[in-house]
Amino acid sequence: MMTKRGLLLSTVFVMLVILSACGSGNGNKPQAGNANSQQAEKQVTITFWHHYSTASPEEKTLTEKLIPEFEKQNPGIKVNAVAFPWDELHKKLQISGSGGEVPDVARLDIIWVPELQDSDLLVPLDEEFSDFNTVAQGLLAGPLSTAKVGDHYYGVPLNTNTKVLFWNKDMLQKSGVNQAPATMDEFFSAITAVKAQFPKGWGYGEPALQGWNVLPWIWSNGGDILSPDYTTADGYLNSQQTIDIISKLRTAYAAGEISGFKPGDVSVTEGHAQGSYAMMAEGPWSVAQFNTQFPDYKANMALFPAGSAGSVQVLGGEDLGVLSKDKKEESWKFVKFMVSESSQVEMGKIGQIPVNLAAMSNEEVQKIDYYPIFLEQLKTAKARPPVKSWPQIDNVLGDTMTRIFLTDKDVKAELDAAVVQINKLLQD
Template sequence: MSWIRSWKRLGLFALLGLVLSWAISCGSGTPPSTTGQQPSGKQEVEFWTMQLQPQFTDYFNQLIATFEKENPTLKVRWVDVPWADMERKILTAVSAKTAPDVVNLNPNFASQLAERNAWLNLDEKVTPEVRQLYLPNIWQANTLDGKSFGLPWYLTTRIAIYNTDLLKQAGVSKPPATYAELAQAAKQIKAKTGKYAFFVTFVPEDSGEVLESFVQMGVQLVNAEGKAAFNTPQGKAAFQYWVDLYKNGLLPKEALTEGHRYAIDLYQRGDTAILASGAEFLNTIATNAPTIAKVSASAPQITGETGKKNVAVMDLVIPKDTDVPDAALKFALFVTNDANQLSFAKAANVLPSTVKALQDSYFQTAPVNATPVEKARIVSAKQMQSAEVLIPAMKNMKQLQKSIYDNLQAAMLGQKTVDQAIADAAQEWDSRQ
């Protein structure tokens, strides 16, 4: 939808805003919780999502109506929260013990509250049989210190959208599959066309794509004690890779100042040959740049020697202080069951996180005369066999990204050697622990 941060700006969430207001968003503070026993005698489950209205209002109203019909003693109150407000509102609600009963978050942010023991421990509530319904790598993304804090919901994964004309002009016979191939293609594309192969941002507050590339190149970011583990030959090679691309003029200078949105603009203008994004962006390109869309195709995500591919996860968590834990879990399991995941994945052009739903023919076989989006969906689904959340849930992950990006930028600008930059990044991170 990320990418845990790039989801925010891309993927599904741009589709839904994409990166996916709530009725009282013009007000302040957190709405009062009305969970628990209602005058009607029914138990109410308060359910917060992130920016899914108005595009999916009908879907969720029908989903909730079906759940309430099957569970006549339960009632669901749905509140949709803007992206920009969710972290503040849920932090306030958890602190005040007025949190909703089921919350839609990403694992990265949810893990920060998991450190404070804010969520229900699902290992005590979910049987191994139910757990096995979900993709194992995706379930793992919702664990911290060996405890499961969330149910996986919908997924997105990057693919490589590429301009077939530019690759042909440059004499590149097939889209690059690895970072090594990407570097070679970048040289050819720049030499033959004057264009760039791709754009990636080194703005610390933006996309984590570069940080994920380290993991794909075989770099361990932190050790078991949370200390820096990237000051290694593999880490230095990853630093050197990006420094060389920039110093050799194979990355736009705006990579140091512009975010991922700029990557989309460049691709839609025909100034880059490859866009790393979600499959749903092919629809956006078709609308904004139909000429580019006609020569666009999709390929698997570019990766390193590990073969790892990223996936961005949205999950459902249940606050530990909920008054209705069993009802909340029942609803969360209902939202994330095979049938409902498949239904939502089709409606939102995302991927499901259950094994059975992902095996549906919708994700396995492209129809005759398939559209570019339909072809890209199959590419995305196939990646799920090796996809995982590349940046593990950890405290102060944003600070880790900032330490690496800031020092990487210094090396790219010639202000530090690669050795000094990576040593400084490691020292800065360790000093915060």
């Protein structure tokens, strides 16, 4: 039988055990702190280089909505988004191939993918990530193909686009043209009529003379830049179809019917809304710009004027590529988030045509009344040649067109000279 003294000692012993246990619990708190410290140490920052224009609706949506939401869903990952002008980003990525700074993820013009893959900068996503096929199945097949080089995918599409003909209804009607020109013959007649009615204006505004700008004219007229196997420009860039349409455009420029590509010219999109240019060929981002900067201007859109080969526009868009060597998983999570339905819907609202199939069917995207004309034009849009030297070829093309438009040099001779330069680039 336990005495009072024994009972007291037993009670004290139990209390000591309890206190000891409590003490051990308190002693674990620093360990919990260590776990938090370890979690903090695992905080990863990935760098995302892009070329959304600073303070544009796209950039604001990226930085104010999408990235905060991604970081909320992935508390261990931060995203440092850095904006560059389109051409500067391309140059920085080229330098990266020579040992320069490399971002973890980059928004790539689709024409850069073969070049950057050749420089061994891009991660082959289908080899690296087991769920790539699942992600790819939810994306539009055409845009997805722009990220494929050889047998592997080095990116996923972020958005797709093309251009349509914007026409200023007031300027055309005052010039005796009651609807958008459906054919090239109607187009050239219309810009002549506009110039007669608006001596200080222009029938058509073109902001540049590179492939993005001149290829639709060449393709629609039955010409081309390279052979179908991309091995030569001879017989294509200097074909009669190409010579004919470039000659017509130069004549229109000399008559003051086309402008916009020289330094100091009226900016094309702003000039179109303000009555300087009766027509222009631009993408869905222009509608967002009109809504923001010129809310009183109602944009009118039509298919690009058809030539002998139909209405053929250029396929545009951007891919997301992973360049990271040590943060691949975190980078891939961000890429997947950016092509998810919710992200694509947010970007879709401001003029970035989605590539996510579910987003295309989303009721908020379906409400966007100007998308149908672009989707129709996309049916006949063509991609620029998927060759690694395309950026250099594009420079040759731009320089050649500038000489043709700004001088009286022979068109065929200039195109023949360009063929020699381009073929050399194809062989390098």
